[in-house]
Amino acid sequence: MATLSTSAAPSRPAAPPRVAFLGPLGTYSHQATSEFFSECDLAPQPRIADVFVAVSTGESAFGVVPIENSSFGAVAETMEQLRTTELSVRGMATLRIGHALLASKKAEKGKAKRVYSHEQGIGQCRNYLAERYPGIDIVPVNSTAQAAREASDDVEGLAICSLKCAEVYDLDIVDRDIQDAGATNTTRFVVLAPSAVPLPLSYPASRPSKLDEQPEQ
Numbered sequence: 001m002a003t004l005s006t007s008a009a010p011s012r013p014a015a016p017p018r019v020a021f022l023g024p025l026g027t028y029s030h031q032a033t034s035e036f037f038s039e040c041d042l043a044p045q046p047r048i049a050d051v052f053v054a055v056s057t058g059e060s061a062f063g064v065v066p067i068e069n070s071s072f073g074a075v076a077e078t079m080e081q082l083r084t085t086e087l088s089v090r091g092m093a094t095l096r097i098g099h100a101l102l103a104s105k106k107a108e109k110g111k112a113k114r115v116y117s118h119e120q121g122i123g124q125c126r127n128y129l130a131e132r133y134p135g136i137d138i139v140p141v142n143s144t145a146q147a148a149r150e151a152s153d154d155v156e157g158l159a160i161c162s163l164k165c166a167e168v169y170d171l172d173i174v175d176r177d178i179q180d181a182g183a184t185n186t187t188r189f190v191v192l193a194p195s196a197v198p199l200p201l202s203y204p205a206s207r208p209s210k211l212d213e214q215p216e217q
């Protein structure tokens with residue numbers, strides 16, 4: 001006689017969630033996403049508004065957006081989206097932000113005519129720019145890694161972005177730690193999900209936050 005098995009079928013490990021964030025690769029939002037989600041399918045978006053769309057349409061399970069910087073304040077595009085979104089804020093990550101100034105490997109020293117960055121990157125380095133590059137053209141772009149991409153195609157351009165972008169976009173390091181607030185410069189990021197979707201307990205990843213690490217001596 002056939003017997004019925006009551007044991008459940010072996011469960012397949014859940015696929016890592018798809019997470020939308022402000023791209024391209026190398027942004028601070030990318031860094032915050034990787035810190036928060038131990039494993040995920042990275043879905044970089046061209047603008048902060050696109051992160052909200054990707055989560056609202058279900059294309060991504062979660063989204064990560066910057067919300068506030070310790071020295072320059074609220075991130076305007078995120079605040080604008082939060083006014084009307086039906087998504088919920090389900091988590092938070094705080095990163096220490098150290099900006100680098102990068103240039104194309106073909107750039108001539110001292111010939112820079114413009115500097116690209118996200119509005120936040122420009123705002124967090126405004127005193128540095130006024131002192132070292134008075135009168136330089138400031139070109140706001142969608143993200144700091146987008147600024148690195150622009151500088152890689154512009155021998156008269158500089159990018160304010162993370163040091164990581166020097167590797168990712170093959171750029172020279174002109175200067176580092178150029179943010180006006182020094183080691184105290186932090187940005188808070190929030191994790192978005194559709195209102196009905198709770199954040200699994202396994203997030204944030206158990207690794208200690210970058211802010212818990214000891215400062216270099």
Ligand SMILES: O=C(O)C(=O)Cc1ccccc1
Pocket residue numbers: 022026027028029030066097118120121142143144145187
């Ligand atoms: O452009 C980025 O890298 C972002 O993630 C937004 C941002 C810009 C500057 C500081 C912190 C976050």
